[in-house]
Amino acid sequence: MIRVLDPTTAIVRPDQEIGDTVYISDRLLVRGDQLWTPDARVTGVLKRLGLGLRPPARYRDFKEIPHRPERDRQYGLESEQVVGLELVVIDPAGAQAPDAWNVLQQIRIAAPDVARAFELVHVLFATSGELSGVGKGGSHVPGIGKGGSHVPGIGMGPDEFGVPGYGGKAPVAVVMADPSRTAPRLNRPPVVVMPDTGIGDHPWFPDEAVVGVNAAPPASLGVQIVGDPVADRGTGITSRLTGEFDRLAGHGTFIAGLVRQTAPSARLQSQAIMTSDGLAAEDDVLELLQDLLDDQLKALATNDAASIVDVLTLSFGCYHEDLADEDSDPSGLTATNFATILRDLGKVGILIVAGAGNDATSRPFLPAAFAGSTDTGSGALPLVSVGSLNPNQSKVSLFSNSGTWVTTYRHGAAIVSTLPRKQNASSQASADVAGIDTLPGAEQQGVIAGTAPRPPDRATIDLDDYTSGFGVWSGTSFAAPVLAGQLAHAISMLGSEATDLTSMQKRGWDALARVLHPKRLLR
Secondary structure, three states: OEEEEOOOOOOOOOOOOOOOEEEEEEEEEEEHHHHOOOOHHHHHHHHHOOEEEEOOHHHOOOOOOOOOOOOOHHHOOOOOOEEEEEEEEOOOOOOOOOOHHHHHHHHHHHOOOOHHHEEEEEEEEEOOOOOOOOOOOOOOOOOOOOOOOOOOOOOOHHHHHHOOOOOOOEEOOOOOOOHHHHOOOOOOOOEEEEEEOOOOOOOOOOHHHEEOOOOOOOOOOOEEEEOOOOHHHOOOEOOOOOOOEOOOOOHHHHHHHHHHHHOOOOEEEEEEOOOOOOEEEHHHHHHHHHHHHHHHHHHHHHOOHHHOOOEEEEOEEEOOOOOOOOOOOHHHHOOOHHHHHHHHHHHOOOEEEEEOOOOOOOOOOEOHHHHHOOOOOOOOOOEEEEEEEOOOOOOEOOOOOOOOOOOEEEEOOOEEEEOOOOOEOOOOOOOEEOHHHHOOHHHHHHHHHOOOOOOOOEEOOOOOEOOOOEEEEOOHHHHHHHHHHHHHHHHHHHOOOOOOHHHHHHHHHHHHHHHOOHHHOOO
16 A cells, blocks of 8 residues: 655654655565564564564565675675565454554664664655656645646746647657667667566557567667566546556657667667556565666676677656655665665666756755765766756756756756557547548548548647657656767767676766766766
């Protein structure tokens, strides 16, 4: 169950100040040794509450959660194995429905020395302009895309970007061919990983270019989709009764198209981790990032150039409860599970790009805000956070978050990219005229008799018909992959064949220097 942590009603310690966040009430993130040998004080807290912890479904067939292979510490890695454990009622007498926040607070009081091994499982929101609460100061309330009775351009502020014609999601026609078809073929194309809603049906990403998890992708054009279910493979319809779209239907396909436009020679790996309503659970994301780290370490150790990842782009995030106000410094959260795994990925040669969020607030949005606080160490590649620019490139989009932690800005408002061709929801054109009705009565009889051609039908634009395969949309979700693609393209120009760590780190820094202003980078 998803819950909102409200600072005005939540249980807090006398010395504690919190902000609002969204979390899963019946799960806790647990890391390190506490996964296998939990502290007796922690088990005592759970027993008093009538609760227990059990592994998620994927580990139910094991006697205990399997240990990941020991990570090579030569790179100075910090992250530990993390799993989202389920809170279950084991003593029905007097037990209430599990609330992870209350459990966590009790653990912090009873066992403060091990409490850092336990965290909430936050709900991560996509950073496109359909969900994340534009203008709400970091609220969980949906913002852009709500529409309502406002007149576009009059007093709408950031919400205006959710209106078709003002940056809101809408279909468009594109005559450009798939840019990868004429791109140079590289011996080892740079690899861009995109955890999101997957990739749907589209001519730029044909079925023959979609390969299995263990298959070798075709040169340069490969698109690897990992995860099940893949949200963008469906129609995106949220209700059979109303025929409406889920707010984020097509999100991952849109991101893939932006990377394809900016880095046509790159190989894309789409990780299906998000639902089409734009939500991802933090423990699922951490599991994916841990797998990515383990795979990168294995590839480095075995000189497996084909399995090396170059760029990771993240278009989701959350506001952490321990940041109490909009001017908070995120440096205090650098020991969280999210921060440490991203820092480790930078240490093994992966450039990370994250959307800054769409709430028109300076409250740090994670993981993007780690760009302003995380010391990556010698040679390690940094995380780069990206805000959104309007089409004129001279002004920041009104919805875009701001702060010292925002590294740079890229196009993110009213930007054009790919969308699944299957997606056509219940709204209809405002005017739709049958071609035969445009003819005088006598000529209609000829059409009916088959002696005259039938004129084409006429209509205004159907604003939720994406069978063209392209659309316009807004959000820092899309500014992030634009930068990720630019970095991947720079890597291809610098030469992407060498995959030893020293070469990757140097190439990553050189790509950043080419794409960003050098003064914004701290080596």
